[in-house]
Amino acid sequence: MVLPAPNLDDRRFQQLVDEAKRYVQQSCPEWSDHNVSDPGVTLIETFAHMVDQLVYRLNRVPEKNYLAFLDLLGARLFPPTAARADVTFWLSAPQPDTVLLPAGTEVATAGGDAAEAVVFATTHDLPIVPCSLTRLVTRSADGDYVDRTRDLDSGRDVRCFQAAPAVGDATLFGLSSAVPRCAVVLRLDSRVEGIGVDPRQPPLVWEAWDGQAWVACPTDDDSTGGLNRPGEVVLHVPAGHTASAVGGHRAGWLRCRVTEPLPDQPFYAESPTVREAEAFTVGGTTAVEHAEVEVDVPLGESAGVPGQRFTLPVAPVLLDGDPVVVRVSTGAGWEDWTVVEDFGSSGPDDRHVVLDASTGEFLFPPAVREADGSLRRYGAVPPKGAHLRVPRYRTGGGRAGNVARGAISVLRSSQPYVTEVENREAALGGVDAETVAEAKLRVPHQLRVWDRAVTAGDYELIARQAVPSLARVRCLPVAGEAGGGAGGARVLLVPDAVADEGDRLRFEQLMPTEEVLAAVTRRLDECRLLGTRLVVEPPRYQGITVVARLAAPEPGSANRVHEAALDALYRYLNPLRGGPDGVGWEFGRSVQFGEVFAVLQRVPGVSLVREVRLFPANPLTGARGAPVEHLEIAPNALVFSHQHQVAVDAP
DSSP states (O other): OOOOOOOSOOOOHHHHHHHHHHHHHHHOTTOOOOSTTSHHHHHHHHHHHHHHHHHHHHTTHHHHHHHHHHHHTTOOOOOOBOOEEEEEEEESSOOSSOEEEOTTOEEEEOOOSSSOOOEEEESSOEEEOOOOEEEEEEEOTTOOEEEOHHHHHTTOOEESSOSSOOTTOEEEEEESSOOTTEEEEEEEEOSSOOTTSOTTSOSEEEEEEOSSSEEEOOEEOOTTTTTTSSEEEEEEOOTTOOEEEETTEEEEEEEEEEOOOOTTOOOOSSOOEESEEEEEEEEEEEEEESEEEEEEEEEEEOOSOTTOEEEOSSOOOOOSSSOOEEEEEETTEEEEEEEESOSTTOOTTOOEEEEETTTTEEEOOOEEEOTTSOEEESSOOOOTTOEEEEEEEEEEOOGGGOOOTTOEEEEOSOOTTEEEEEESSOOBOOBOOOOHHHHHHHHHHHHHHTTOBOSHHHHHHHHHHHOTTEEEEEEEEOOSSTTOSTTEEEEEEEEOOOOBTTTBOOGGGGSOOHHHHHHHHHHHHHHBOTTOEEEEEOOEEEEEEEEEEEEOOSTTOHHHHHHHHHHHHHHHSOTTTOTTTTSOOOTTOOEEHHHHHHHHHTSTTOOEEEEEEEEEEOTTTOOBOOOBSEEOOOTTEEEEEOOOEEEEEOO
16 A cells, blocks of 8 residues: 655645735735736736746655665666577578678568658678588488498489388488578478378478578478479578588488377378479578667766766666676776676676666765775776776667567668568567656565565566566466476466467467576576475466357348458457456466357357357377367466357358
8 A cells, every 4th residue: 555645735726816915905905807808817827827837846855765765775777688589581592602781780571651760780790601412322221321322323312211112210411611690491302202291381390400400490391292393492591500521421401301290290201302402592691680770889088086977878787688897998998898787786896887777877885985985896996087988788678669570570780692681580579668657566575575576476576587588477386296296386477478469479489498497497496495396387278269159130241250260269368468357368367258258248249159160179290189168277377269250141
């Protein structure tokens, strides 16, 4: 409960006017014309208006004092964070030489009349390395390698797997060089089809060798149908790809491996073959961020006294990257001064500064006079006349950078041989800077926690502060497991995600990255009580498929109602922004038949909901269970929409 703040002066404009008129009547009864048209009344109203403004400012004194107390406690506004995405640069044609895209290459969204373009910049150099196919090797599930390069060169049909394919069989493609972060096309031709599989869902996985293990390669535009017909497959090679010796031959290796089929997934009855094969590089993928880099920014000249303050010309400062340092000139060159949280543990010779990232202000160490009159220094002081500068820092960020996949499509920096760009996944991680109102709510909770995780709320608050881009955090006790029981905390993390059209979320968007899990674990491990078992992981996701049949009375409205009904289902059964309140499905909350029926009944254009059926589904395999009246959700689980089906009966 908030303590009531005093109203230092509750008089308003009209009360001030009436009070002034009463004084006039008492002191000057001859003045009897008090109409608004009288010049004297106009002067009174002008005076009342000015006093009303002074009263307003006076009543803001308690708020100012509150903020001053927060400042004394060392509370600072959190700066924004920058959204990041992986962007693929496509070449106009395969090039014989390496195409280098330097760090800082700018790309942007298309923008338009309603919104400005959102600009991103690459964070690292991207070499797009040319390649060609030099080796073709087959490997059986037993581990036997056979070099089939000569057979391929002579135009013979080469079996990709054993005559009777088995799980683990693979075909290895050796490239002339390693192509990390590149998009490589494998063009294949064959005369014999691999009988038995579904070309739309073959039991295959494409992988690249990184020197230690095989890493999965995302694919695009696989027109081979699982090596069943002539076509091409575009492989996005991971960053760790390197040239290595596999099967006695050195090359940059890619492979196509037979995997264990899913339930009801057809398997190979006969091995597909390859008669012709070639490889070439058509693009590359690198990380971009919604931020600008400022380089060699001068701060000013030191006066040689403690407690100096210097402000950057452009703020805020993003802290979610490399640490910011301040360089101070000396007779022997430049010295780096490190940014610290506070000066509490700084010694007299420590080169420390404190940074207010939201305003871009640097505070140099102060000197405090002790009770005995001595002066204690909480850090070194830059010598008088020394020049100060910041070699590099990043600014920008915010939620505006969280754009949907495919939104980044404009190349702002002219680059030779590059024709188009695209982000194959949505940009994530952008968070707006904290406002004063948000800080006023946060600081009392932070004082209660005081960097110690005791209650479930403490764990959730500290986890959110460790990674501000998280959409949801939930802490539950660890129980019912070996080594669990009392004293355990399970922290469930749900990352923010930009949904596709119609509020469609993909399962992989809801899984936090290893970096996020590690950051939260590291921070909570510092704050947990001794003996507390800590588990940081994503929640379980219980898939649900709704099958419904609706009636639409208006002629020609079936398609519109169909899309609106699907959008309503994906919006309501949404772990991030679904549920009755639209703030995310509650952990452990079951899905009831009646609420799904009500969601469909409220869809514009629906006259009758004829049938609704709920099916539990596995979001990974797509396997669907038996229909249920209500879907139970575990306490550590959230609902996930999986391939809803809606039929609309036309009138």
